[in-house]
Amino acid sequence: MSRCARLFVVSGPSGVGKGTLVAKVRANRPQLGLTVSATTRSPRPGEIDGESYYFIDDDEFSRRVEAGEFLEWANVHGHRYGTLKSEVQKNLDAGRSVILEIDVQGGLNVRHAFPGAVLVFIEPPSAEELERRLRGRKTEDEAAIECRLANSRKEMECAPLYDVRIVNDDLDRAADELERTLDSYESDGGTN
Structure with missing residues (x-):
């Protein structure tokens, strides 16, 4: 099957x-x-961009929201977090x-x-x-x-x-x- x-x-x-x-x-x-989320917060010690999160600034996050690049996103404690469509699609394309x-x-x-x-x-x-x-x-x-x-x-x-x-x-x-x-x-x- x-x-x-x-x-x-x-x-x-x-x-x-x-x-x-x-x-x-x-x-x-x-x-x-696994998907890597994007966030506007700064990296914490030991976190690696592209592995822990994609760390992007507010302007870049807003641009991606406007471009429809997020499946979903939310403002949490003054920072935005979101799931990128490309992260999900990359996994689905790999089966x-x-x-x-x-x-x-x-x-x-x-x-x-x-x-x-x-x-x-x-x-x-x-x-x-x-x-x-x-x-x-x-x-x-x-x-x-x-x-x-x-x-x-x-x-x-x-x-x-x-x-x-x-x-x-x-x-x-x-x-x-x-x-x-x-x-x-x-x-x-x-x-x-």
């Missing part, structure tokens, strides 16, 4: 475990293509699928820029469990937690716009489901 390289986008509310799931899948699939872990708004923006992308929404088992996970991280104050919870309610409303929805109630089971999703879309376009 032939395999088709695809672009996969994994999104979901903060605290749902997207990063952990994607890291688990990447560990099992080293052949997945490697790509998996991006980005926020819900960015995921929906990718759908417009790259209609063939497969959007996967990671859901919590419940709103209560999501709140428990956010509080359990102990990385934000009460105001930040409340903001993330309010945002999660809005993000959950976007779940029906995604191609696949996976409930992260058990990490191993959810990772297996994400891997099966990749297999399905790579094998036959996701018609299973």
Whole structure:
């Protein structure tokens, strides 16, 4: 059976475990293509331009936005970050699928820029469990937690716009489901 390289986008509310799931899948699939993002922030010690990020200034970033070179981009803490279409295409042309872990708004923006992308929404088992996970991280104050919870309610409303929805109630089971999703879309376009 032939395999088709695809672009996969994994999104979901903060605290749902997207990063952990994607890291688990990447560990099992080293052949997945990696993309280098662009940013307007300065390099940190040890970071290498073209490997860690493409470090570009605000004017260059704006020029690339205007030229339509980004699949998605966002302003984060006063700096802009974005996924270049050329980075994704380079991997797809080499026959490697790509998996991006980005926020819900960015995921929906990718759908417009790259209609063939497969959007996967990671859901919590419940709103209560999501709140428990956010509080359990102990990385934000009460105001930040409340903001993330309010945002999660809005993000959950976007779940029906995604191609696949996976409930992260058990990490191993959810990772297996994400891997099966990749297999399905790579094998036959996701018609299973």
